[in-house]
Amino acid sequence: MTDFWLYSALLILAGMLVIVWPMWKLRSRSKADRTALNVALYEERVAELANQLAAGEVSAEQHDSALEEAGKLLLEDTARAEDQRQPLHRGRAWPLLLSAGALPLVVIALYLSWGNPAGVQLAREMANNPVPEDLDGYIDRMERITEIQPENGEAWYMLGRAYLSDQRPQESADAFSASLQRLGERPEVLAQLAQARFFANGNKLDTDSVAALDRALELNPHEPTALGLLGIAAFESGEYAGAINYWERLLAGMPPGSEGARAIQGGIERARQRVQEAGATANGVEAPAAQQLQINVRVELADELAAEFGDDAVVFVSARDPQGPPMPLLAQRLGKGELPTEVVLDASDALMPGVQLQQGQALQLSARISTSSDVMQASHAAEAIDITVSEEQEQPTVLRIDRAL
Template sequence: MTDFWLAAGLLLLVAFAFLLIPVLRGRKAQAEEDRTALNVALYQERIAELEGEHSAGVLSDAQLEAGRAEAARELLADTEGAEGNGVTRLGRAVPLLAALLVPLLGFGLYLHWGASDKVALTREFAQMPRSIEEMTARLEQAVKAQPDSPEAWYFLGRTYMTQERPTEAAGAFERAAALTGRQPEVLGQWAQALYFAGERRWTPELQALTDEALKGDPEEVTSLGLLGIAAFEEQRFKDAIGYWERLVAVLPAEDPSRAAIQGGIERARARLQEGGEAGADKPAAGQAGPALKVRVELAAALRDKVQPGDSVFVFARASSGPPMPLAVKRLRVADLPAEVELSDADAMMPQLKLSAFPEVQLVARVSRAGDATNGEWIGRSEPLASGTRELQQLSIDSPDE
């Protein structure tokens, strides 16, 4: 804050200068006025002397007039340039009083409307924190200084979670959710904090939060991961696999958490096998839902325009209905050509399954950024029945527009 107060002091000095210059000029004008008065007095004394000598007969009429003219010229010469200084002044008291009141008034107004705390906070955030505790303290100061900042509340909640303080994190995420209009990402973080604060007990409130988050964004990763964890701990292994497979499908290929999630999927499958439900990722015999088999390949003209690590999303969507995918699998360009199978086990949302729509369209999209909804190249099939058993051919051959 030192540089701030130095700058404020310099500005006050400038203000003092503007206020005190008229006082200094007034002193000069007063000196000139005093000199003019002295000259006038000397002129009047000289005229009196001339008239006295004229009365005594020492001076003639012509000499008297000549003397008066000479005295007048001397007076004009002495007072030349002083007439322009005859300006109206407020005196010394008013400028001096203003010079004292202006800085006091400015300081008082700054204390009322100023933001010295935010200036200090900005300077503090410009420096790297030395510990997680210091970062937490800074964020707590930030939400006090800016209680309507959703970013500050959100990052405070994330920091609390890092410190294993889920109860405080839930409060911070609740505030952030209110300020952001209940954004899906914030709702997911809020639900996760409540889950761990409640000792991993699933509640209707958590279900409502995750449902709301996934309704706003079917690919909201925190909600998908949390639902998978809750399902696994409640031994609902099929549900856990479904949620985690949806999560893997939307995570970037380089995301370090993919391996852990894939490991969770394998553990869930192993638990199902231990319970006599091998192959649980497929529908049970006699209750088989639709399973579309598709062979995906890349057009030869595009092979030099893509990278082996680019993501490839293969999905089925309703020909007439919601635009979001009903079932999705994720590959890489290096995996092509490849055969995949899409079924209800690959559903993005439990209420939107392949078996619920009689006619679908197959789509394959190449996305360098790992975004299932937007990419560079795409291939689409003609509408077909969701119960089709024949292997479908799908070529990625067009720009994704």
């Protein structure tokens, strides 16, 4: 900031010179013009007297007397002008000097009031050090940004995430609330706000947090934080089918084989185990047969398409009600490298809590392949096949992915 204030001082000095110098020159010119005028009048009078003497209009004594009188008048006018000028000069110089002296004070006061010195300092710091060295430095920077730009919703959002990483959930929730007020209802902000409240409340979801998560999923059904948090809450409350539903949807949007995907898959397996334990026996009585129904599916990829997709391509196998909405009832996610393979669809693959397979139920099976983790971006699919759920399925239903969407 030293160079900034130095340049500012030079600009203020230049402004003072712009004001003082023209006025000072004007006063000097005024003094010179008054003296020149008196001399010019005297010379004109001398020339007039010489002409009158030559024309015989005045005698030599009259000429000398008038010339002497003109000289006295010149001296008197000059002295009178000097007497009038000096007090005037002293009286007007002080306001001029005071104004020039007050100029830098006024400029500095206005800049401190209307300017943004802290913003200048922060901008220079960010230019010299774009990435803070540690989390504490990052938090300090984001706090300063929110002080300088309190209406910057993105800065509040980043500050909330930093607080959450620093295990300060309550401050994180406050920051996300400030971001939500400025950015409006954005799914990622709603989900992060609910997560911060979840941790601040001893790993429990309150009513406001649940409402925020529901709204986040309304805006973005694939919002990962909301799906993961609702899955945790469902698992903790014993709603294992609901946990599987949320985590399956979350897993569908994660890179295959990633550390996060493996963790979610482990959670799904634990939830399925809890479902099987709860359904296998209830006080020593076997579960109803309807809960044991399943669908065997063989998924294949046409040879001519295999080369078009890398090993990270994702395959989605699903079953839906042909007379109902397009959303699947059951779904599984596979990797392209697993094909051809046989999979089993049952109640543990339900996308919504409470979905069970029923004897004689009509379903439509389909399979799609996508280069990304988004099923909506799938480029090829198998021809949909209508089936009827039965306890005795002799052969698996074959879904061959061979046509473009």
